Amino acid sequence: MSKEQVAGQMANNSVLGERYPVPGLLVVGQFLAASAILALLTYLGFVLRADLATISFIYLLLVLLTALFCGFWYASLISLLAVACLDYFFVQPIFRFAISDLITGWRSWHFNPRLWSLAGCPGRS
Secondary structure, eight states: OOHHHHHHHHHHTOBTTBOOSOHHHHHHHHHHHHHHHHHHHHHHHHHTTOOHHHHHHHHHHHHHHHHHHTOHHHHHHHHHHHHHHHHHHTSSSTTSSOOTTHHHHHHHHHTOHHHHHHTTOTTTO
């Protein structure tokens, strides 16, 4: 294989115009960066006493950016980590993996037909 062919293959595997010989390594690095950003956002949100809606939206933006740059599966993992951080640091009781008002959240989702239609459940709307 000539140098031009190798360069062509590396260009085909490029992300955002940069050449990397191992594209999977780049994605893992981006995932680790997203995890570090999640930890930093959690720390800043906790220190600055951000409310639940604000930190939830910031986490959502991080998940969307992770999906854009890393893909669905890595964004799913970041989403699970974000939910765990949200529950542990921002939802009462704090510093426990428990939600004290789970029934209210379930009722608002279960009985709101607009949410079911947005979620793509035509039988519920």
